[in-house]
Amino acid sequence: MEELWVILDTNFLMVPETHGVDIFSEIDRILDKKYKLIVPEAVVKELKKLKEDGSSSERKAAGIALKLIDRAEKIKSQNPADEEILKLAKEKECVVGTNDSTLKKRLRDLQTPVIYLRQRTHLDIDGMIE
Structure with a gap:
């Protein structure tokens, strides 16, 4: 079985510092x-x-987020972050971690599940994972 990609957005990576959520x-x-x-x-x-x-x-x-991304695989991108995330979501079955409401709506239109911060205390997921 192929690994599920979890694509992390800028604001999502800042959650540990801004809200104290792991x-x-x-x-x-x-x-x-x-x-x-x-x-x-x-x-x-x-x-x-x-x-x-x-x-x-x-x-x-952002400084803390830059340290946290060592846990992730970095991939090349030619587009601005949101456009790149949407492009990847169209190409590959994945989940996206973001708190950006505009991006979340666009991902929902693609039926891409979104992990987001809920009630500033924990993460939740919107959408179904196969």
């Missing part, structure tokens, strides 16, 4: 199958830019 143990709790964490290079670029130019809380959260 996204990795929460993903383990939600998914009962083998998965691989994926971070598009465009997300890495966004995090680096936030670490340089963001507010003090964004800089701190």
Whole structure:
């Protein structure tokens, strides 16, 4: 059986610092199958830019997120982060971790399951995983 890809968005990777939620143990709790964490290079670029130019809380959260992405496989991307995530969602059966409401809606239109922060305390999933 092929591993399920879990694609992580910029704002999702900042959740551990901004809300104190361990996204990795929460993903383990939600998914009962083998998965691989994926971070598009465009997300890495966004995090680096936030670490340089963001507010003090964004800089701190982005710095922690950049350390956390060592647990994920980075993949090349030619598009901005959201467009790259949507492209990957169309090409491959996957789940996307994001709190971006516009991106969530677009992923729902593709019937891509979304893992998101719920009530600022835990992660939940919207959509079905085959």
